[in-house]
Amino acid sequence: GGAAPREKDGQSAPTGSFVAFSKDGVDWTKPQIVSEPGRWLWSATWHEGKAYGVSYAAGAGERHLSLLVSEDGLAFKPVVERLYGEGFPNETALRFTSDGTCYALVRRDKGGDGPYSAILGVSGGDFTKWNWHDLGAEFNGFGGPNFIQLPTGQWLAAGRMHEGGAHTALCRLDVTEHKMTKLLKLPSGGDTSYPGLLWHDGLLYLSYYSSHEGKTSIYLARIKIAP
Numbered sequence: 001g002g003a004a005p006r007e008k009d010g011q012s013a014p015t016g017s018f019v020a021f022s023k024d025g026v027d028w029t030k031p032q033i034v035s036e037p038g039r040w041l042w043s044a045t046w047h048e049g050k051a052y053g054v055s056y057a058a059g060a061g062e063r064h065l066s067l068l069v070s071e072d073g074l075a076f077k078p079v080v081e082r083l084y085g086e087g088f089p090n091e092t093a094l095r096f097t098s099d100g101t102c103y104a105l106v107r108r109d110k111g112g113d114g115p116y117s118a119i120l121g122v123s124g125g126d127f128t129k130w131n132w133h134d135l136g137a138e139f140n141g142f143g144g145p146n147f148i149q150l151p152t153g154q155w156l157a158a159g160r161m162h163e164g165g166a167h168t169a170l171c172r173l174d175v176t177e178h179k180m181t182k183l184l185k186l187p188s189g190g191d192t193s194y195p196g197l198l199w200h201d202g203l204l205y206l207s208y209y210s211s212h213e214g215k216t217s218i219y220l221a222r223i224k225i226a227p
Helices: none
Strands: 016-019 039-047 050-057 065-070 076-084 088-096 102-109 119-123 130-134 143-149 155-161 167-174 179-185 193-200 203-210 217-223
Touching: 039 065, 039 088, 050 076, 050 088, 050 102, 065 088, 076 119, 076 130, 088 143, 102 143, 102 155, 143 193, 155 179, 155 193, 155 203, 167 203
Parallel strands: 016 039
Antiparallel strands: 039 050, 050 065, 065 076, 088 102, 102 119, 119 130, 143 155, 155 167, 167 179, 193 203, 203 217
């Protein structure tokens, strides 16, 4: 999670990402900072015994992504210091396949005159060389990006979209053609996003939060996906 130490209300201070571990969900280790102050490590994805994550500037820092790796989930070091820097890239989800390919789904926000559509990154080998693909203006500011590969091989993505009002949406992601297509709008609105995705017994379970019914609440959708 992210935190910023402050000695008084309204004080601005560099943020950082912290981690804590638990074996039972009750007793936790003391939180430890794992990112450079002023940068957020959005999430960590484990692959072959290593934790990979992408950090971005929080606040007034330089707006570029950094790809990081850790052996223990505590000490992170850069794989690529300047991974991507066009627009205002920030929240990034990483997914790995059995053939060693890594995909990155990146949110971009408006920051100047450049595009702020979501982008898809593709890499392999040692993950130092990347190809980037713009997913289109329909996915401007695609908040809280998450994606999952189904047993069939197809990919689904979810995040906050804005056309017609803010809402959480489920999309189909074609990692070969580098295209994303909206499938459905979840019952949502207002402050909403940050989906969780789980495939279980032939169904997709999608958690998210939303404020469309007044008070912000957490919702769980169960979705059948056509072949």
